[in-house]
Amino acid sequence: MAFEASLTWLFQLSFGFFFFTFTALFFVFSILGFFLKLKPCCSCEICQTFLTSSWTLEFNNLCDWYSHLLSKSPTGTIHVHVLGNVITANPENVEHMLKTRFDNYPKGKPFSAILGDLLGRGIFNADGHLWRFQRKMASLELGSVSVRSYAFNIVTTEIESRLIPLLSSVADKDINGSSGSLDLQDILRRFSFDSICRFSFGLDPGCLRLSLPISAFASAFDLASKLSAERAITTSPIIWKLKRFFNLGSEKQLKQAIKSVHELAEEVIRQKRNNAVNDSSHDDLLSHFICTTDDDVFLRDIVVSFLLAGRDTVASALTSFFWILSKNTHVIEKIREESDRVMGQETEKMVEFAQLRDMHYLQAAVHESKRLFPPVQFDSKFCEEDDVLADGTFVTRGTRVTYHPYAMGRMERIWGPDCLEFKPERWLQGGFLSKRIRLSIRCFKRVVGFVWARKWL
Numbered sequence: 001m002a003f004e005a006s007l008t009w010l011f012q013l014s015f016g017f018f019f020f021t022f023t024a025l026f027f028v029f030s031i032l033g034f035f036l037k038l039k040p041c042c043s044c045e046i047c048q049t050f051l052t053s054s055w056t057l058e059f060n061n062l063c064d065w066y067s068h069l070l071s072k073s074p075t076g077t078i079h080v081h082v083l084g085n086v087i088t089a090n091p092e093n094v095e096h097m098l099k100t101r102f103d104n105y106p107k108g109k110p111f112s113a114i115l116g117d118l119l120g121r122g123i124f125n126a127d128g129h130l131w132r133f134q135r136k137m138a139s140l141e142l143g144s145v146s147v148r149s150y151a152f153n154i155v156t157t158e159i160e161s162r163l164i165p166l167l168s169s170v171a172d173k174d175i176n177g178s179s180g181s182l183d184l185q186d187i188l189r190r191f192s193f194d195s196i197c198r199f200s201f202g203l204d205p206g207c208l209r210l211s212l213p214i215s216a217f218a219s220a221f222d223l224a225s226k227l228s229a230e231r232a233i234t235t236s237p238i239i240w241k242l243k244r245f246f247n248l249g250s251e252k253q254l255k256q257a258i259k260s261v262h263e264l265a266e267e268v269i270r271q272k273r274n275n276a277v278n279d280s281s282h283d284d285l286l287s288h289f290i291c292t293t294d295d296d297v298f299l300r301d302i303v304v305s306f307l308l309a310g311r312d313t314v315a316s317a318l319t320s321f322f323w324i325l326s327k328n329t330h331v332i333e334k335i336r337e338e339s340d341r342v343m344g345q346e347t348e349k350m351v352e353f354a355q356l357r358d359m360h361y362l363q364a365a366v367h368e369s370k371r372l373f374p375p376v377q378f379d380s381k382f383c384e385e386d387d388v389l390a391d392g393t394f395v396t397r398g399t400r401v402t403y404h405p406y407a408m409g410r411m412e413r414i415w416g417p418d419c420l421e422f423k424p425e426r427w428l429q430g431g432f433l434s435k436r437i438r439l440s441i442r443c444f445k446r447v448v449g450f451v452w453a454r455k456w457l
Contacts, residue, residue: 042081050080063377067407075391076411085380085400089407091414092390097381097403100390103128105401108382114231117244118224118258121298122305134302141288150283152353154198160350162208163191169210184322189315193218196310200303201268202284220260225308227254265300313375320373321366328422335362364427371415372422377406 042048046069049055059065066087069078076090088094097105106127119125123134141147166187173180190207193215197203205215227250231240243251272282272290286303293299325332338361343351356362380402383395395401412419415426427433 044079044081046078046080047082051082063404063406066378066404067410070404070407071411071413075393076413077389077391077393083400084398085402086389086393086395087378087402087404088389088391088393089404089411090389090391091408093393094403094408096390097401101387104384104387105381106384108380108400110237110382110400111380113237115228117254118228118261119305119308120301122301124305124309125301137289137292138306141285146283147285147288149353151199154195156350158191158195158198158208162194162210163187166208166210166212185315185319188318188322189311190218192314192318193221193311196307196314198284200285200306200310201265202272202282202286203268216260217264220257220264221307221311224254224257224261225312227251227257261304262300265304266296269296269299269303316375317366317370317373320375321369324369324372324422325365331365331422331424334424335359335365338362360428360432361424363433364424367427368422368424371409372420374405374409378402378404 049065055062055065059068066078067089070076070087070089075088077086077088077093079086107125108127112125112127115125121130123131123138126134166182170180170182187208190212194205194208197205197217205217206213207215207218230250231237234240240251243249244255247255269286269290272286273296285306286299289299289302325335338359339351342355342358343349351359380400383397383399383401386397387395389395389401408414410419418426
């Protein structure tokens with residue numbers, strides 16, 4: 001008994017010592033990581049403002065501060081030396097990065113490491129040949145008439161059978177004196193998740209049913225996305241990598257959430273393989289992709305990537321759109337007038353795809369909303385070899401280069417002195433969408449999720 005007690009005491013002492021040592025080392029690494037993340041001290045105004053966070057005295061968020069700096073820059077480009085970051089809102093630079101010298105600006109290992117556990121080798125976490133292969137495969141499938149028709153039918157069904165009944169039930173409660181409020185952002189997230197799951201997997205999580213159930217899959221996916229993104233704001237990659245190695249805290253939660261997402265995706269893939277042999281009646285993406293590869297893990301990564309791209313971007317774009325409409329009721333009236341003109345007075349009738357194309361003012365309002373509130377506010381690449389941007393900015397190898405759609409939508413030199421106003425008319429010429437739209441598509445077409453937001457909207 002004495003020996004066992006001594007052994008227990010020794011174990012507790014050893015564990016306590018190990019825990020204390022690890023905590024101390026973790027604290028030291030956190031402090032060191034913060035300073036290691038920064039480049040040698042720079043005395044320029046931008047770096048000093050960033051380091052002291054004095055920008056918060058004038059701006060509510062970092063994107064607004066960057067937008068202010070970029071609008072004042074003659075080239076639309078700034079340097080944040082302490083972060084080793086070049087930030088640009090110059091359309092010519094964006095075209096240089098995403099088209100002219102695309103191969104020289106991969107996502108880079110830091111980005112791939114952050115999302116690697118969740119997305120694996122999926123298109124939004126891949127570079128080089130792997131990216132090209134998936135891009136070509138996705139373009140062929142998404143460009144087909146059957147897939148586009150399938151996507152439109154999914155959205156129409158989701159609106160008719162779930163979204164409208166839900167909104168009607170809340171409106172009825174309000175009329176009867178009960179609580180008639182709801183969180184529109186939550187509703188739109190549920191709507192987009194149901195739609196993108198059915199489109200990608202052929203799976204219906206039912207998040208938008210009248211009871212507003214909590215989907216285990218949606219919750220796991222949300223948590224996995226959130227915790228993966230939080231890796232990017234840790235003071236140093238060492239921190240989250242240590243936590244992952246020891247399976248601690250947020251990394252333990254992330255591991256469990258990713259396991260749930262991957263298990264469900266893999267089960268759906270197995271069922272598709274077993275049931276879809278010689279069956280071409282399904283138009284979801286997975287059914288189209290499944291015949292292109294025997295690698296189920298690769299297939300899982302592709303579909304999970306599309307889920308990530310299609311869920312939050314669509315929900316964000318829709319939330320911003322309806323929020324800004326609530327502030328501009330005259331735009332709502334014009335959309336109603338156009339709807340009545342194109343569809344007639346049959347208020348119960350759902351819009352058809354051909355009719356939607358004829359609603360030029362509605363499309364202009366959507367594009368104007370995305371100009372001011374892009375679903376992806378900024379995106380970064382890493383320069384692989386020394387380069388010179390279109391505006392003459394020299395970029396050294398390994399530099400992070402960030403292009404900023406949020407700031408680009410607020411540049412007076414691009415949009416004019418009324419750039420901060422919500423004016424759908426800026427997209428119209430003679431009542432039809434003008435050629436100005438081409439600038440937006442050219443600048444933003446490769447932004448993660450933009451194509452998805454455009455398709456669903």
